Amino acid sequence: MGNVLVWIIWFIAAAACLGTGVAVVSMTNPFYSALSLIGNLASLAVLFLLLSAEFVAAAQVLVYAGAVMVMFLFVVAYLGGRADAPWAGGPPLLRTAAVVAAAALLTEIVVVLGLAWGDDLTDPSQVSASFGSPAEIGEAFLTDHLLAFEITSIVLLVAAIGGVVLGTTREKEEEIA
């Protein structure tokens, strides 16, 4: 019984995930695109929960769907009507090539998955109930992955400085232009 319930939740989350993904790519108004991406991230968080990754799901909703998307919506609001993105994707040849390239990528991944299907993908290992809990993630971060943890903070600092540098207007620009 519990099994069927998990399948139903999985199906709804996966369908929502793919549907909102298509919406993000196909909307002409970036505001609706960004809102669809929030739905996409939320349904992905449900899939993460089903994979017993509680902390990743929580971080996904808080950091991604919360902070990052607010930043996005601010920029969309700042740009106003200029942000509207008509569908015209350049010359027809390029558009066809883009579809073919994306389809090729998808086919490759699905073929690789199909080849590996019977062997490894159907026999998941047993994990304890605390797998993916904040305590276990924190312990892994501060023991085995301490270097990655520290480097991440440097990456974020550099990105923050870069954002400020890109966002400020300089007096010199007037002279150059």
Added chain:
Amino acid sequence: MDGPDVGWYLIVAAILFGIGALGVMMRRSPLIVLLSLEIMLNAANLTFVAFARQQGNLDGQIFALAVMAVAAAEVAIGLGLIVAMARRRMLLDVDQASALRG
């Protein structure tokens, strides 16, 4: 494991990655390209978490969190570039922004 096997999650991730790749290649607005990039990164994240569950190993989830941090940095820089483009009254079109000259 209750519910679908890891392979089903991987199929969802593959389709999601294809959708994101299509968006990056077809759309011309830098905003939508950034959003499509986020979709691709999240598809990769789903794969990491799925394999972490499959192997019973937390390293995949750690990598997914690192990808999230890098994606946040990427969005900050990308949006900074878009705002800089808008300030200089450039057309918001990735096909037009082909020169690196300031």
